[in-house]
Amino acid sequence: MSNARSTAWDIYSQSKPQRRKTNARGEVTWFNWTQYPDHGPGVDVLNLHPGEGALDLGCGSGGNTAHLATLGVRSVGIDLSAKQLAKARERWPDVDDMELHQADALTYLKDTSTIFDAVYSVFGASWFTDPGQLLPPVRARLKPGGVFAFSQRPAVEGCYGCQASYIPRGPDEDPAIVKRWDYDPGVWERTLKEHGFVDVSASVLAPPSGSRRTGTLFVRCVQGG
Numbered sequence: 001m002s003n004a005r006s007t008a009w010d011i012y013s014q015s016k017p018q019r020r021k022t023n024a025r026g027e028v029t030w031f032n033w034t035q036y037p038d039h040g041p042g043v044d045v046l047n048l049h050p051g052e053g054a055l056d057l058g059c060g061s062g063g064n065t066a067h068l069a070t071l072g073v074r075s076v077g078i079d080l081s082a083k084q085l086a087k088a089r090e091r092w093p094d095v096d097d098m099e100l101h102q103a104d105a106l107t108y109l110k111d112t113s114t115i116f117d118a119v120y121s122v123f124g125a126s127w128f129t130d131p132g133q134l135l136p137p138v139r140a141r142l143k144p145g146g147v148f149a150f151s152q153r154p155a156v157e158g159c160y161g162c163q164a165s166y167i168p169r170g171p172d173e174d175p176a177i178v179k180r181w182d183y184d185p186g187v188w189e190r191t192l193k194e195h196g197f198v199d200v201s202a203s204v205l206a207p208p209s210g211s212r213r214t215g216t217l218f219v220r221c222v223q224g225g
C-alpha cells in the first residue's frame with residue numbers, strides 16, 4: 001500500500017523513537033492512553049478477558065496491541081504505515097496472539113468478518129477518519145456490550161470538524177498533511193449515541209500535575225445492541 005496518507009505516516013514514523021524499554025513500574029509492556037508516559041486510565045477500561053479479541057485502529061509501533069496480547073487477549077493491530085508496522089514487528093517479535101495488518105481502518109472494518117470484544121484507538125485512526133464513516137462499521141464489528149474507546153488531543157476551541165494536521169518533512173520541504181476530526185466532548189457524546197452506542201462518556205483528562213500542556217480527550221462507550 002502506498003498513497004499520500006501512508007507516506008505521510010511513514011514520515012511521521014521516522015521522527016518517533018521506539019517506546020521505552022520499560023515503564024516507571026519496570027513493566028516491559030503496558031497500555032498508555034495519553035500523550036504522557038505513565039499517566040491516564042489503564043487497560044481495564046476495555047473490560048477484556050483472556051481469550052477475547054480486541055482491535056487497535058492505528059496501532060502504530062504496537063505497544064498497546066502487544067500489551068493486550070500478553071494479557072491473553074487475541075490482539076489485532078492495523079495501521080496504514082508500513083514503517084510503523086515494521087517498528088512493531090521489530091520491537092515485539094515474540095508476542096503470541098498478536099496480529100498486525102497494513103490497512104486503512106475503514107477498509108479493514110468493512111472487509112473483516114470478525115466480531116471483536118473491544119475496539120480502541122490511541123491517537124490513532126479514529127482521530128484521522130470522519131466519524132460519520134467510521135462509527136457504523138465500528139459498531140458492526142463490535143459485539144453488543146463491547147467497549148469502543150479512543151483518545152486524542154482535545155479540539156482547539158472554535159476549530160471543529162475536519163482539520164489539517166501537519167507532519168514535518170524537512171527544512172526544504174512542505175510538511176505532509178493528513179486530515180483529523182476534532183469535536184468537544186459533548187458533541188462526541190451526542191454523535192456516539194446517535195450511532196447506537198450507550199453508556200457514553202467523553203471528557204478531557206487533565207495533564208500530569210504541574211504540566212502546563214494540554215490534556216487528553218478520552219472517550220468510552222458501549223455497543224448498544
Ligand SMILES: C[S@@+](CC[C@H](N)C(=O)[O-])C[C@H]1O[C@@H](n2cnc3c(N)ncnc32)[C@H](O)[C@@H]1O
Pocket residue numbers: 009010057058059060061062078079080081084103104105106121122123124125128129
Ligand atoms: C499518532 S500515531 C499513534 C500510534 C499508536 N496508536 C500510539 O499510541 O503510539 C497515529 C497512527 O495512526 C495510523 N493511522 C492514521 N490514519 C489511519 C487509518 N485511516 N487507518 C489505519 N491507520 C491509520 C498512522 O499510520 C499512525 O501509525
